[in-house]
Amino acid sequence: MFECFEAYITPKVDLTKEQLRYMCSLATVRKVRRRQLLVKEGEVCRHKIFISKGLLRTYRLKDDGNEYIMRFSPENSWNVDHESYNNQTPTKYNVDALEDSELLLWSKEDFDELIAAIPAIRAFSDRIKESSYDASQERVLMNISYTAEEKYEDFITSFPDIFRRVPLHMVASYLGVSRETLTRVRQARFKQQKDN
Amino acid sequence: MFECFEAYITPKVDLTKEQLRYMCSLATVRKVRRRQLLVKEGEVCRHKIFISKGLLRTYRLKDDGNEYIMRFSPENSWNVDHESYNNQTPTKYNVDALEDSELLLWSKEDFDELIAAIPAIRAFSDRIKESSYDASQERVLMNISYTAEEKYEDFITSFPDIFRRVPLHMVASYLGVSRETLTRVRQARFKQQKDN
DNA sequence: CGATTCTTTGAAAACAGTCAATCTGTGTGG
């Protein structure tokens, strides 16, 4: 059950066997099925979630009745709403599974303990946060400077794997364009490729 | 020169007089004039910058010749490109002054020392990062779910002060709409208010 | 005042969104 996680973390963090065992001992395993809701708006995000298998999706429900997708979390990535997790305040997001998934959960109490005990884990956790922040900045830039076509292009080159695994209308939601526009963009692109 | 900073930080971080003095002793003061470039794309972001007076702007120059504004940094806020600062890699952004400004700079070496010596400063610095990450997430949501009008509305209520101080075309650049659209949105809004 | 920067405006064109209908593939239960 923990092999995936060990394979993931070993090259990234320099841990002794005991430290790794300790870290794993604090985690709880959870399996969720496709379409199952994992975190609901209004709840507190109590765990750091590592996805060892599957695919999660974080989205916001707005008054207009639409879902807006903030993030996809495939295997070997983390899903945490830092705002809710850090302050233990209600989250604004929903998280559900797009595929049957296997997760490792650490409660905040346990993870805080881990961080205090093993500085390398703290540093690693900080690095993860940094890079999601950087990604968020890039996404803002994309949002304000790209056309629909460029957004599509960017998505399929940045996340080819996720693109293959999620329905188009979710990519559209992530990018902030309508699904119809996205199919048209894709058609145009397809024609263009044939012409060359 | 350090009064502004002390007034800013005292209610936020619990520091002894000596700690505060130590922190200030590591800072260097810098004044920049309106329109002056502070950080240029390709350079490494070597400092944490605290703005004690004035207004900075972080933007990206793209191949299409346009400037895309990532962030405004008014007095009592920080300006750091974390990606460049943490890894000491070249930044993708430019920073310039929109008003004559007074800054406090800490080099990475000095700030690392500070953080190691005074845990409260580390915690505070982390909190700052968290909240800019949260803000970035909100901005993504705004970008993918708001109309031009809602973006405008959101900006003037979220940053009324900055709105008064920067030219409209920069707000447009920040929001990812053309300056003409923003004028029109504003005209429509103005008419509406008269009608009520 | 003259120069520059900023804002507004109008008209046309490009772009993206909506609505409704159809098509496709998948999986489920009989």
Add this chain to the structure above:
DNA sequence: CCACACAGATTGACTGTTTTCAAAGAATCG
């Protein structure tokens, strides 16, 4: 194995919004 339901993708016609371009009008600054 078939029929059916369902989720997803596509298409066309239309509407509405946003951009672009060009020009002119304010405001600001030295």
